[in-house]
Amino acid sequence: MHRYTLQNLAIMLALMFSATSFADGTANQDERSMHVIRIIIGERIINATLEDTLSSRNLMAQLPLSIDLEDYSSTEKIAYLPRKLATTGAPSGVDPDIGDIAYYAPWGNLAIFYGDFGYSRGLIRLGRITAGLEHLSYAGSKPAKIELVPAD
Structure with missing residues (x-):
């Protein structure tokens, strides 16, 4: 049986984590498990990634999707989806x-946060905006399209 010192364990963990990233700039395992989407509002494009979860895969199965993004509490843009997303294995809520792009299971709506918000039971994180967050700073409702960006 091997005896590991704290220092040996730290070295082993460091080697394991460094093995998942590449010096040539290719994505590590976490980045490869993300799916890229774009949200188009008129001429403006918002880029985002979705996590590889059951809820996110349910959303991707509905894409491309035309929706109306409505302002909700000057904190988030929301849109109701044609079909509810699966929530099996999701946490009971998130902050x-x-x-963040999330799904509010009790109402069945997509929520894209452009303002600060606290913990909400029933909220499931689906992904994150990577560029174009400023395009959500409008009042009222606007039509939008969400589409999956093909992998290279």
Whole structure:
């Protein structure tokens, strides 16, 4: 049986984590498990990634999707989806960050946070905006299209 010192364990963990990233700039395993989408509002494009979860895969199965993004509490843009997303294995709630894309299971709506918000039971994080968050700073409702960006 091997005896590991704390220092040996730290070295082993460092080697394991460094093995998942590449010096040539290719994505590590976490980045490869993300799916890229774009949200188009008129001429403006918002880029985002979706996590590889059951709920996110349910959303991707509905894409491309034409929706109306409505302002909700000057904090988030929301849109109701044609079909509810599966929530099996999802946490009971999350505290979203600005730029998070989430699903509010009790109402069946997509929520894209452009303002600060606290923990909400029933909220499931789906992904994150990577560029174009400023395009959500409008009042009222606007039509939008969400589409999956093909992998290279």
